Amino acid sequence: MVRPIIVSRKGISRRKALGILGAAAVVSGSIPTIQAVSAKQAISAKDRNRLVPIGMVPVHGVDPAQIKFRTKAPLTQSPGSMDPMTYLEHFDYGKTTSLPDGTTLREYRLAVVPLDIEVATDIVFPAWTFNGTAPGPTLRAVEGDRIKITLVNGDDRSHTIHFHGIHPADMDGVFEQVPPGGSFLYDFMAKPFGVFPYHCHTLPLKKHIMKGLYGTMIIDPKTPRPPAREMVMVMNGFDLDFDGENEFYTINGIANYYLENPINIRVGEKIRIYLSNMTEFDLINSFHLHANMFHYYPNGTMLEPNEFTDTIMLCQGQRGIVEFTYNEPGQYLVHAHQSEFAELGWIGIFDVKP
Numbered sequence: 540m541v542r543p544i545i546v547s548r549k550g551i552s553r554r555k556a557l558g559i560l561g562a563a564a565v566v567s568g569s570i571p572t573i574q575a576v577s578a579k580q581a582i583s584a585k586d587r588n589r590l591v592p593i594g595m596v597p598v599h600g601v602d603p604a605q606i607k608f609r610t611k612a613p614l615t616q617s618p619g620s621m622d623p624m625t626y627l628e629h630f631d632y633g634k635t636t637s638l639p640d641g642t643t644l645r646e647y648r649l650a651v652v653p654l655d656i657e658v659a660t661d662i663v664f665p666a667w668t669f670n671g672t673a674p675g676p677t678l679r680a681v682e683g684d685r686i687k688i689t690l691v692n693g694d695d696r697s698h699t700i701h702f703h704g705i706h707p708a709d710m711d712g713v714f715e716q717v718p719p720g721g722s723f724l725y726d727f728m729a730k731p732f733g734v735f736p737y738h739c740h741t742l743p744l745k746k747h748i749m750k751g752l753y754g755t756m757i758i759d760p761k762t763p764r765p766p767a768r769e770m771v772m773v774m775n776g777f778d779l780d781f782d783g784e785n786e787f788y789t790i791n792g793i794a795n796y797y798l799e800n801p802i803n804i805r806v807g808e809k810i811r812i813y814l815s816n817m818t819e820f821d822l823i824n825s826f827h828l829h830a831n832m833f834h835y836y837p838n839g840t841m842l843e844p845n846e847f848t849d850t851i852m853l854c855q856g857q858r859g860i861v862e863f864t865y866n867e868p869g870q871y872l873v874h875a876h877q878s879e880f881a882e883l884g885w886i887g888i889f890d891v892k893p
């Protein structure tokens with residue numbers, strides 16, 4: 540078994556990352572394939588032998604005989620952590636009780652855990668996580684609920700949680716820095732309904748975000764949205780050599796995961812994705828769905844969509860709800876429409892079954 544690389548400051552470049560993942564995702568028929576291309580030149584011969592592009596089905600001049608084995612994307616970021624397939628449809632509703640006035644109280648716990656996580660094949664990133672994954676858990680409540688979130692800081696530097704949405708100033712996770720070993724109780728009412736990122740707001744901010752301290756909070760309207768199969772997708776990047784540029788881009792934390800592990804859905808099934816962008820360094824990220832169109836609800840704060848499209852772009856902190864249905868079986872790509880981001884890991888497949 541190939542041992543994961545513990546990435547040092549000089550460990551990996553963006554060009555090298557391209558080579559590791561394979562620089563071009565190509566669809567041939569309905570079978571997605573990865574082609575290793577010129578970025579290979581940037582990799583030493585030693586590395587090249589160790590790092591076969593993941594998801595590789597050789598095409599366009601690559602001799603299949605040269606491919607000795609197929610290296611898979613990791614199934615989890617760390618031993619025992621939640622895999623991205625589970626994460627996709629996992630919502631933490633908190634410990635739920637009823638207050639005397641009938642209000643629902645939801646209590647959550649987010650622990651800052653520094654952890655080496657595998658974010659692409661054999662690539663380990665020294666992350667700071669909420670509860671052991673980057674992105675962290677998806678918290679979920681209903682508009683009007685009272686929310687209590689305990690932050691427990693298990694790291695040796697200060698952190699906070701800043702929630703997007705409406706709440707008192709002293710619950711904003713900016714001025715009340717939580718020291719190493721300390722804890723803090725965020726206590727506010729869930730409002731308005733919509734999709735909200737949360738993230739650490741300790742300086743230097745971009746470092747605390749790029750290290751992995753972010754996630755999604757969903758606040759449902761009191762009258763639930765129409766039934767649908769619901770998923771969460773957080774777009775992010777990982778800067779492995781800390782040069783202010785991402786080497787990998789992912790949905791939910793592992794490059795190419797949903798390319799190698801397609802998301803199975805059914806013909807006629809209504810899909811609702813709570814989508815957010817927490818990518819550091821890059822001005823925008825994007826979401827492109829193949830062979831279909833989706834309704835888009837910016838921020839999820841309205842019940843009517845304002846766009847019918849196949850591509851949206853989001854800056855860091857922007858988010859919304861994507862809704863679509865496939866009417867024909869087959870495999871359909873979903874990926875960033877910045878081609879480079881797709882080649883560096885932000886790509887997946889919806890496998891639509893009859």
Ligand SMILES: [Cu+2]
Nearest residue numbers: 698739741747
């Ligand atoms: Cu922090």
